[in-house]
Amino acid sequence: MPTGRADDPLPGPPAGTSPSAVTSALRDDGGMELTAEDLRSLPRTVRRWWPLALAGVDEAVLESRREGHATSLAGLEARSRRHAEVVAADGKAADRHAAAEAALADLVAAAALLRALGLVPTAGRGRVESVHVAPAGGVPKPPVGAAAVGPAGLEGDRQATPRAHGRPWQAVSLWSAEVIERFAAQGHGLFPGAAGENLTLRGLDWAALRPGVRLRVGSAGVELTTPCTPCKANARWFADGDPGRMGHDRDPASTRWYARVVTPGAVAVGDAALLEP
Numbered sequence: 195m196p197t198g199r200a201d202d203p204l205p206g207p208p209a210g211t212s213p214s215a216v217t218s219a220l221r222d223d224g225g226m227e228l229t230a231e232d233l234r235s236l237p238r239t240v241r242r243w244w245p246l247a248l249a250g251v252d253e254a255v256l257e258s259r260r261e262g263h264a265t266s267l268a269g270l271e272a273r274s275r276r277h278a279e280v281v282a283a284d285g286k287a288a289d290r291h292a293a294a295e296a297a298l299a300d301l302v303a304a305a306a307l308l309r310a311l312g313l314v315p316t317a318g319r320g321r322v323e324s325v326h327v328a329p330a331g332g333v334p335k336p337p338v339g340a341a342a343v344g345p346a347g348l349e350g351d352r353q354a355t356p357r358a359h360g361r362p363w364q365a366v367s368l369w370s371a372e373v374i375e376r377f378a379a380q381g382h383g384l385f386p387g388a389a390g391e392n393l394t395l396r397g398l399d400w401a402a403l404r405p406g407v408r409l410r411v412g413s414a415g416v417e418l419t420t421p422c423t424p425c426k427a428n429a430r431w432f433a434d435g436d437p438g439r440m441g442h443d444r445d446p447a448s449t450r451w452y453a454r455v456v457t458p459g460a461v462a463v464g465d466a467a468l469l470e471p
Contacts, residue, residue, distance in 0.1 A: 228294055228362075233281055235361050236294050240278040242420050243301055244271050246442070247405040251313060263307045270307070274300035298363075305406035305417055309471050314406045318469040320397030322411055323371040325463055326387040327351045333390040333427050340462035341392075343414035345455050348392050354427075363419040364452040368409075371396040373448050377439070383431045389440065390428070391450055395467045401447035410468040413459030422450040 248256065248267065256268040265273070277300065280293035308314045326335035331354030342349040347365040369391035377384045386394040393411060407418045421442035428437040442449040 228291055232361055233290055233294055236297060237278040237282040239361070239363060239420060240274050240297055240301070243405050244275070246420065247304065247308060249404070255311060255313070258311075260307060260310050263303070263310060265303065267304060267307055267311075270300045270304040274304070301363075301405075301419075305408075308404075308406040309408065314404055315399065315402050315469050316408070316471040318398055320395050320467040322393055322461055322463055322465040322467055323396045324386040324394040325461055326390075326392050326394070328354075328390070330354075334385075334388040335390050335392065337387055340412075340460060342458070342460050343412075343416075343455060344458045347455070348461075351392060363454045364422075365455045366393065366416050366453045367391045367422055367450055368393045368395055368416075368418075368453060369450040370394070370398065370400040373400060373440075377432075377448075381433050382439075383433070388428075388431050389437075389450060390422075393461065393467075398467065398469070403451060408456065408470045409453070410466070410470050412461035412465035413457075414455065414461050415457035415459070415470070416453035417456050418451045418453050420452050421446075422452055 248271070251267070256271075257266050259266050274297045277293040277297035281290050281297065283290070309316050324337050325339065325341050325348070327338050327341055327348050327350045328335040329350050329352055331352040335351070341351075343366065345362065345365065346360075353359040367390060369389060371386065371394050374384050374386060374388075374394065395411075403418060405418055405420060409416050409418070424437035424439075424441045426437065428440075429435045431437070432439055438444050440448050440450060
């Protein structure tokens with residue numbers, strides 16, 4: 195991974211970016227504060243985000259800049275990793291919170307730069323096959339016809355294990371109808387909502403997705419962050435009891451994705467699912 199120098203001092207947010215602006219950029223309306231679980235999870239998220247986002251990207255591109263973007267991808271990576279180190283350290287709470295907001299702001303900026311450089315798909319059309327909400331948490335998530343989408347995810351949805359799920363960058367989970375059908379054809383017991391996704395989408399090139407991809411689903415806007423990690427709760431759906439079959443490390447084309455909410459709105463079965471710049 196690149197280790198280019200960052201230009202801003204720690205632990206504050208990037209130059210010219212206020213903490214409130216960072217919070218707004220991550221959570222749409224700034225209505226959610228970072229929790230202790232968010233801080234615990236963030237360093238691991240930063241470490242995972244970058245290799246996925248930069249896979250196959252040429253070194254020269256990593257160091258390049260683009261008009262309207264003050265820092266290169268290499269600089270953003272180095273800076274966000276340094277901020278994540280502050281979050282992970284046993285320091286002052288205020289410093290850790292400031293560093294967390296700064297690290298998240300760097301990921302938001304990097305995602306925008308990935309799209310501007312054409313390193314992630316920004317055009318494509320699919321549709322919403324099904325919408326799923328679990329008021330009591332757990333899997334499977336039952337289908338609903340439609341749901342409001344806010345900074346915390348789909349209205350009425352709950353997580354059975356909030357320590358592992360429920361971060362702002364995990365607000366919405368998405369999966370491919372075609373991938374589910376492929377698993378079912380192989381003899382596994384998967385169906386829409388079984389693995390806990392909120393939105394089952396059809397018609398998108400699932401293998402091409404990576405962090406930073408933006409989608410308009412219904413009237414809501416979301417941005418992909420990291421793949422969902424398979425857990426033992428989903429072992430029941432697989433003939434051999436191996437939920438790792440849908441893990442990104444095993445097969446990137448089969449993974450479920452987490453997304454942060456960029457723009458609140460509503461989503462319903464049959465809505466368009468559009469890739470956006």
